[in-house]
Amino acid sequence: MSKTQESFASTISSEITATLRDAIITGEIAQGSKLSETKLARDFDVSRGPLREAIRNLEGMSLIAYIPQQGARVVTLSKELVLDIYDAREALESKAAALAATNMSSREIDELHRIIDAQGKHMRDNSNAYIPAESDYDFHNTLVRGAKNKVIENALLQRLYYLIKMFRYQNDFANKSTSNSLLEHRQIVYAIELRDPELASVTAKRHIAHTRARIMRRLNALNSANGSKANN
Amino acid sequence: MSKTQESFASTISSEITATLRDAIITGEIAQGSKLSETKLARDFDVSRGPLREAIRNLEGMSLIAYIPQQGARVVTLSKELVLDIYDAREALESKAAALAATNMSSREIDELHRIIDAQGKHMRDNSNAYIPAESDYDFHNTLVRGAKNKVIENALLQRLYYLIKMFRYQNDFANKSTSNSLLEHRQIVYAIELRDPELASVTAKRHIAHTRARIMRRLNALNSANGSKANN
DNA sequence: CGCCTGAAAAATGTCGACAGTTGTTGCGAC
């Protein structure tokens, strides 16, 4: 996968953080599996110090859970957790859209246009295809940054989006943004251009709620189909 | 101050985390000041290892910002950041209230009643007094936990509330919840009892928005009064 | 007088080793 964010500082721990982050997102390191400091230190050929730092960083991204005296485990994206994530995202991103309607610069709005126009072109060129995941991330990243709220930005970009990326990467169906998504993106940009926070909030809220509902249907279908095909 | 949360594991780093956390919240360690690993390690008479862990933990609570190769600094609660915090809180807590209306057990609703009844009694006994800060925390903690959403709960209880507690502790006026707050608490509980997510969401949203507005007025008043009385 | 330079001081980054805890395994008793 393309690096989520280049995030380089020249420290070993930050490099390991990025490497592990991507390995977790792609599923190369399985959900629920344990991250052994000793083993990883051998693998990366570094001491355990930087590794502990990296694990703490991943904990800050919500990608792992840390239990004292026991170690770190990769988060398990249960159906409940995924739906919780989308509820939280709905709350934060609808507020972000409202704030963006007030605070976004016209230059940033242009950027939103550029992104959704590219999405539209891509759909015309590949009739009825899906929006590329990267392009969808671009749209939401730009929207969130336009809100000019560091707390919301941090919660979404540094925490929830990693989990969502992980979920999408490991569940093909979750990447299938239809033409509905593009339409909803257009509505959000329209509301922001009107400088109408209420409308922007409602349209963004619905956009996320629709995505959540689609995911819930798919997860329920998988559940009833697979029955007891639980993972260890 | 009373310990925010006893959070004991028998590890040194967790104890130091709790101690530093409280020192930052009370302002004993000033906003914007640097946390020197070397110095703190001497003060606590431990090696730098556990201290680095503690600093990472505090970073996870948003109480400090960490800059590679430079170290950790206590967060500075600028007017902009405080208002951002309350906007994020409005988004998350209104959603929490909506979810609580659906998911809260009757036992938990009873707990909410117990809390606001105590608040009412306290106000009658000390005519027109303020709601004690601890009691206000109790109310919101119970509400948020009742939403049964681990992501929202984590964002509020493990991050935003520490910052809010810090702001309140260091700004006396921010603690002055009037009888309005009690009334709004009652409205929220009422909506939850009705199992009406929409009403719960709106009432909670207004409650936070009112608090935010009151704080904004006070901060603006301080700003124009103090002029250039900036801190180093 | 101010600015640049560079060496000294201090701080952060990393390492390897030891201590204490947790989890496992195999033996023995019932």
Add this chain to the structure above:
DNA sequence: GTCGCAACAACTGTCGACATTTTTCAGGCG
């Protein structure tokens, strides 16, 4: 054969020291 206990192995927690980077500040140049 099963349960419980003990020795062992593996892992996390902590430490002190070394390496590298940043900061400080005194000296000299313009």
